[in-house]
Amino acid sequence: MTENKDKQPAAEEKAKERNWISASLWADKEDIRKGAERYGEVKWYKSARFWPSMLVLILTWIGAAVTGSYSEAVGVSVILCPLCYLNVKGYRWSLLLFAALYTFDRVSVLYMRAESGQASGSGLWWLLIWWLVIVGATLTAFRIENYRHKHNLAGRGHYVKDTLIALAFPVVLIASFMAYNIFMYKSSLTDEQRKALAFSYGFISRNTDGVINYCLRSGVELQKFPExxxxxxxxxxxxxxxxxxxxxxxxxxxxxSLQENKEMLYEVFENGRKDLIRLTIAEETGEKPENLVWKTEYDRMISPVEYCKLMDESFEIMNSTGFFDSFVETVKTLQ
Structure with missing residues (x-):
């Protein structure tokens, strides 16, 4: 009996030491009960209803500031801001929707990295850790809300008012972003400038990230060409x-557009490999490359691995023969 009495205060003391972060990430049944009963005592910005979605939002904008791609951040905000507000208001469906969307996003990132051959061990672990933190805390918030509804601790929700306020967030964000683009940019681009930029940007991507990703899929890490x-x-x-x-x-x-057409870019390099094979056969047979009918056995003449290694050593030859001249001339037109 004495031993049990000694353990009980120790357990209570340990429970007191658990802060709001630890209680959010690995909540047990007692944490859920206390979270529901002391619902009004916890500041909203410390609750698991708020900080997971806000953390994702903040990290998204930090990423936008680093990369300069604010359009994606605005798109994410259009979805997350209403959910963040509704989460704070305790709507269980919005908490589950946020957890599902974040899970889908992480799986998509993992898939794209795997496709491009950039899925490293440490990267996978960080993806998993962040997913556990964000989704774990969100599900804790959902469990607390569920407990409150089950035990009649939740008040009556103002559904219409909350929905209208939530919908106001994307309207304001989109309007602000459009106004920014209209009034803040130095100048608008002409059609000719857009065409030149589209070609130039695509050309740069093809000869840097494009060729890197193609060769990584083939098991080759380029050492020279892109740099x-x-x-x-x-x-x-x-x-x-x-x-x-x-x-x-x-x-x-x-x-x-480049992101959506990654597979098409892969096919561009594959066609380049096949064109090289046709040229090789044409030199041996004396036929014109365009007259050759492609046969399956030709594919083994130059493997993707061999093609990548050849490209890695070919920059000087390509440069001296004018392969990049069209790119240089197009960039010159940007005035």
Whole structure:
């Protein structure tokens, strides 16, 4: 009996030491009960209803500030701001929706990294840790809300009022972003400038991230080509990026287009490999490359691995034969 009495104060003392963060991340039944009964005593900004969604929102804008891509941050905010507000108000469906959307986003990121060959061990662990933190705390908030409803501790919700306020967030955000783009940018781009930028930006992406991702999928990490391209055409790349900054919407559209057409870019490199095979066969047979009918066995003549290794050593040859001239001339038209 004495031993049990000694353990009880110790357990109570340990429970007192648990702060609001630890109680959010790994809440037991007692934490849920206390969270529900002391609901009004916990400041809303310390509650698991608020800080997970707000943390994601803050990190999104930090990422936007680093990359300069604010359109994506606005898009995320249009969804997260209403959910953050409704979460604070204790709507269980919004908590579950936020957890589901965040899970979908993390799975999408993981899939894209795996597709591009950039899924490292440490990166996977960080994705998992952040997912556990955000979703774990959100589900704790959901459990507390569930407990309150089950035990008649929750007050009557103001559904219409809360919904209207939540919908006001995306309206204000979108209107503000549009106003910013209309009034704050230095100048708008002409159709000719847009065409030149689209070609130049795509060309840069193809010869840097595009070729890197293609070869990573083939198991080859390029050592020379992308960096040689960046160094040789640093001025042109800087000029293109500076011009893109003049129209954030156009820039975001270009980034989204490249993201959506990753598989198409992969096919571009595959077609380049097959064209090289055709040229090799044409030299041996004396036929014209365009007259050759593609056969399955040709595919083994130059494997993707061999093609990537060849490209990594080919920058100087490509540069001297004028392969990049169209890019340079197009950038010159940006005036």
């Amino acid at each position: 040689q391209f960046r160094q040789t055409y640093a001025d042109e790349i800087t000029k293109v990026n500076d011009w893109l900054e003049k129209d954030e919407i156009f820039k975001s559209g270009m980034e989204a």
